[in-house]
Amino acid sequence: LDHIAKLATLVPASVESFLLSSQVTLEGIVAEHAVAGTTTLQLVDAVPHEVLRALRDARPGVRLVQVIHVTGAAAVEEALAVAPLVDALLLDSGNPQAAVKELGGTGRVHDWTFSREIVRQSGRPVYLAGGMRPDNVRAAMDAVGPHGIDVCTGVRSNGALDPDKLAAMVQALGVPPAPATSR
Numbered sequence: 001l002d003h004i005a006k007l008a009t010l011v012p013a014s015v016e017s018f019l020l021s022s023q024v025t026l027e028g029i030v031a032e033h034a035v036a037g038t039t040t041l042q043l044v045d046a047v048p049h050e051v052l053r054a055l056r057d058a059r060p061g062v063r064l065v066q067v068i069h070v071t072g073a074a075a076v077e078e079a080l081a082v083a084p085l086v087d088a089l090l091l092d093s094g095n096p097q098a099a100v101k102e103l104g105g106t107g108r109v110h111d112w113t114f115s116r117e118i119v120r121q122s123g124r125p126v127y128l129a130g131g132m133r134p135d136n137v138r139a140a141m142d143a144v145g146p147h148g149i150d151v152c153t154g155v156r157s158n159g160a161l162d163p164d165k166l167a168a169m170v171q172a173l174g175v176p177p178a179p180a181t182s183r
Contacts, residue, residue: 008036020104021043022103029047030058044103052064063088064086066089067094073114086124088125089118091130093109109131110130116144116145127149129152131154137154138172
């Protein structure tokens, strides 16, 4: 957490800094955030609604992003129930019901039809994660219509960011290249 706190101080004010937390109690989340000092809390496990309400008072001004693990139709109900309590949703492909919880970074794609329904009905910005790669990201954007995407494993090789995969992701999204700079 100390490392995150140091990084958070380097982020310009116009850019959100995120703490990913698997804590589900008010005390646990607040304690982590008190050290990290980020502008946003990304809650990767299901947080009880009463905790989310109390978190608003305990950490005023901090944005809340609730991760919803899309494992089936129940994810739509879960997302719609929590949407009024958070600032944004992030749809991922973990499995919190597994013997060892999977809370992200699986590289698996989930059923985007459920994600599309969440985007359509939630009234919140929705970010799409779960197996986003250069070869599927355009189809995902077209099928789901999210506010944005979250990528991790799809742009890594051997555990590190892969510049070629990053460039391919940017190209697949149709982002124009940055202008060349002269020295």
